[in-house]
Amino acid sequence: MTAAVPLPQGSYTPRGTPLDLTPTAPPPTSRTVFSAAHVVADPYADISPDGPAALDWDATLAFRRHLWAHGLGVAEAMDTAQRGMGLDWAGAAELIRRSGAEAKTVGGRIACGVGTDQLPDGGTPTLAEVTSAYEEQLALAEENGVQPILMASRALARAASGPDDYLATYAHLLRQTTEPVILHWLGPVFDPALEGYWGSDDLDEATDTFLKVIAEHPDKVDGIKISLLEADREIDVRRRLPGGVRCYTGDDFNYPELIAGDERGFSHALLGVFDPLGPLAAHAVRVLDTGDTEAFRALLDPTVELSRHLFRPPTRFYKTGVVLLAWLAGHQDHFTMVGGLQSARSLPHLAKAYELADGLGLFPDPELAAHRMRALLAVHGGAR
Template identity: 55%
Template sequence: MGQILNLPRQDGSLYQYQFQDMNPIEVPVGQFQSRVAFAAAHVVCDPLGTNDPLKNATIDWESTLAYRRHLWSLGFSVAEAMDTAQRGMGLSWQQAKELIKRSVKEARAVDGQIACGAGTDHQTPRTDITLEEVEAAYEEQCEFVESQGGQIILMASRALAACAKGPEDYRRVYGKILNQVSQPVILHWLGDMFDPALEGYWGHKDVDEAMNVCLSIIADNADKIDGIKISLLDADKEIKMRRLLPNGVKMYTGDDYNYPTLIQGDEQGYSHALLGIFDAIAPAAAAALHALDKGEMNRYNSLLEKTVPLSRHIFQEPTFAYKTGIVFMAYLNGHQSHFRMIGGTESARSIVHLSELFVMANEAGLLVDPEMAIRRMKLALELSGITS
């Protein structure tokens, strides 16, 4: 019988939860064959750093890189310096440059695949910023990523969203940048539920109209585009766009609500993956993707369907606070020694939310060392005045 913890309910009352002992998930060795799967990786802050944690937090580089090695060992590619790494939400461009440099070097050492975010976040979004300034910012970051040997993920730009007057401005900026890159990039369409500053991206608030603009940019530059990752949390919109992409351009799902069915696909195609939730559910996702390679659909579905409630919980509104749940999972599983985050973002979710996360992670078989997970959950509870 598992240990019993006192956990809080939404109404503030406590109940006794009995930890369920689960068999560990066995992950086959090797790369995935039928899908490209990027895990967007988080960063680990240094809890003893003396820099201002809200403006210039210190990064624990060894723990940060160790987690990337963990993801590579499971067969994932790593999506570096993305929003999961708190890019533009605690991680500055200067820190992102160091992260990209170190991670690309680490990828070479372990023969791991990596792609890195290039955006405009060193430019402060403002209504008087010019398109030329946005283009220069993109050029600087793209040049840096390519100089390090990384594939570019062309991130959505808050600065462009702030100054673009309409679709033609997006066509101009993306056309110019894509014309200059030396290798095909992954475009990144991040919905405003992840970043409210990106509302109306591609020049339209209506998603279907925005999609048409994005598709026209892809069609005009298909030879420079490996694929597009969309994070709209709308499976029907993703499937619609997936079927309209030019031949050879991949759809990378960023849908942390509906990823199992989107990756599995249908008679007309499937999505590859570039997901933040893969950071938190890496063993289950890796085992499921290996099962998909073998055509073992029952195992694929049984592994992933248990993770969906957890993912929907972690990515619940406000969606941009999902990073807190991702890092809490890494803490529970011993991938870092503490539950501190750059920008103090560990406080972005309540102890009730984290307790529910703990239960869902247990039920999905994602807590690899039960004794450690229970001990660390109890520490988090005690900090909120709850003792067992």
């Protein structure tokens, strides 16, 4: 039995036995499930605080192979990969190239974020500049054979004067895509710079504009990802989608009930929390494939406490807990993040994340996780 870990909130004795989730099963069939994957920083790179990100490419790609091995799709270069929070467009472009090539090698499903982050922060770009930036990134995605995810754009939020500018910009982009894309509505809880997206602070009005984009181009939209953390709104939008357009939940608070669905439909998934939950999530959805909703909920409902903890306000810093858990699980050799974001959460917050994840059996080697957690506490909290 692993010795107790002296956490800030009190001594904790690890469970000792992890879940047995070997990566041998096929992908789920009843739902399309993507994990938005984190990136692994290079801890020995000699870079300045405001310099470009330096990644450990071997560890970054190995984590994606881990997700694919469990039957999950990878949502690449999204906010979980610190897009716009340390990873610039040059780094994201290289990530798309490398992950796209890796996906072809292993036969993994991949979709990649397409945005406008090559434009400078601040100021007010023109709509033409925003459109051109989107086009550049769309071209890169298509050149590398990955499905584009049209991400919400901070630059468009600054440039647009109302709903019509959003309708025109998205219509222009969708007309030129060669394959159906995923539209991503990331709410201000994840990125405050996206307040008022779709041309209104009123979510009902914004929803109407969002749905109008889809209704006018249903053949160019594979699905939508909604990250508003409002289950009722997602269900309402899901029921109003044209036939054949999927709803991918991005609700890291209510995902079990949204994926399970109701008599009028269900959500697929594209979730940041499926980075640490990957093997368990894939197993749960395969159980759902059999029609056993009760067993699916029994597996996934207990994970919500961990997810709500990781995504507690300020929600955009959830990546810190995600990377902590990857380190504790042995997927990388250090707890260093792009832009120094390992310092974005308190020591008690990280300790609670460890306790909750261990209680779920997420660590393949509980002794390693406990050892690393003790080391983190000793370095950053001092001896007690």
